[in-house]
Amino acid sequence: xxxxxxxxxxxxxxxxxxxxxxxxxxxxxxxxxxxxxxxxxxxxxxxxxxxxxxxxxxxxxxxxxxxxxxxxxxxxxxxxxxxxxxxxxxxxxxxxxxxxxxxxxxxxxxxxxxxxxxxxxxxxxxxxxxxxxxxxxxxxxxxxxxxxxxxxxxxxxxxxxxxxxxxxxxxxxxxxxxxxxxxxxxxxxxxxxxxxxxx
Numbered sequence: 001x002x003x004x005x006x007x008x009x010x011x012x013x014x015x016x017x018x019x020x021x022x023x024x025x026x027x028x029x030x031x032x033x034x035x036x037x038x039x040x041x042x043x044x045x046x047x048x049x050x051x052x053x054x055x056x057x058x059x060x061x062x063x064x065x066x067x068x069x070x071x072x073x074x075x076x077x078x079x080x081x082x083x084x085x086x087x088x089x090x091x092x093x094x095x096x097x098x099x100x101x102x103x104x105x106x107x108x109x110x111x112x113x114x115x116x117x118x119x120x121x122x123x124x125x126x127x128x129x130x131x132x133x134x135x136x137x138x139x140x141x142x143x144x145x146x147x148x149x150x151x152x153x154x155x156x157x158x159x160x161x162x163x164x165x166x167x168x169x170x171x172x173x174x175x176x177x178x179x180x181x182x183x184x185x186x187x188x189x190x191x192x193x194x195x196x197x198x199x
Contacts, residue, residue, distance in 0.1 A: 016050075018193070022089040023082060023185060028192040035079055036068035036192040037145055043190035071191070074140030080197065081134035091132065093182055098128045099143040100157070100178035102136060106143070108158035110170050117167045124171075144181060151184045 018025040024043075028036065029050065038046065046066040071079050078099045085091035102125065104110060113121055129135060136143065147154070157177045164170040 014054075016192075018083075019086050021186070022092055022182075023086070024190045025083065025086060026190060026192050028194045031195045033194050035071040035076060035194060035197060036065065037071055038066045038068045038190050038192060039148070040188055040190060042066035042068070043192075068192075069146045071145065074136050074142050075145055076197070077134065077136045077140070078143055078145070079191065079193070081132060083193065083197070084133070093179060094128065095132055095134055096144075096182050097175055097178045098125070098132060098134060100174040101125050101128070102140075102143040103157070104161055104170070104174055106140075108161045110161045110164050112164055112167055112170050120167065121170075144178070145185065147181060147184055148188075151188055152181060157181075 014027075016027040016029070018027060026043075043066060046064075049064060078095065081095040081099075082092050085095055101121070105113065105121070105125070144157070157174070160173045160177060161170065164173055
């Protein structure tokens, strides 16, 4: 019987890797709920726990989740935009830059956007949303991911945006800061996406 059915195969956890680069994306072992943003060290510990849980005879229950930021309050739309573009880093950076534009309008206002230049900025947002097929709906509080303070100052983007003196400078600052954040995300974090969002 053992020659026909490989019993060891049942003891291996299901493969959860979606992509390694540019962002490491993995399927969560849960069907519903929020995606998680996890530091790499925490992710490695979780993957070991997961392996142990699935290798136990007759028991395949993952009893814990790693320390994490829950991706919700609007950031989940950003993650879904990144997920759809996961095989193209340039497109992913555009999605994250667009999230930076949205963040600027709602949470990091610029004096530039208190002028008639706001109309041109909104036009850029609408065009990019349509080109990338990314939409934020409902009660959205945040567009950019939370990043631990040891990697990035959470006030830096808003501070730099508030000092801009032209629309060109505003675009440049947002692109610089979102690129820097994206680099940090690729180096220090793993994203776990529940089954309902990763299908």
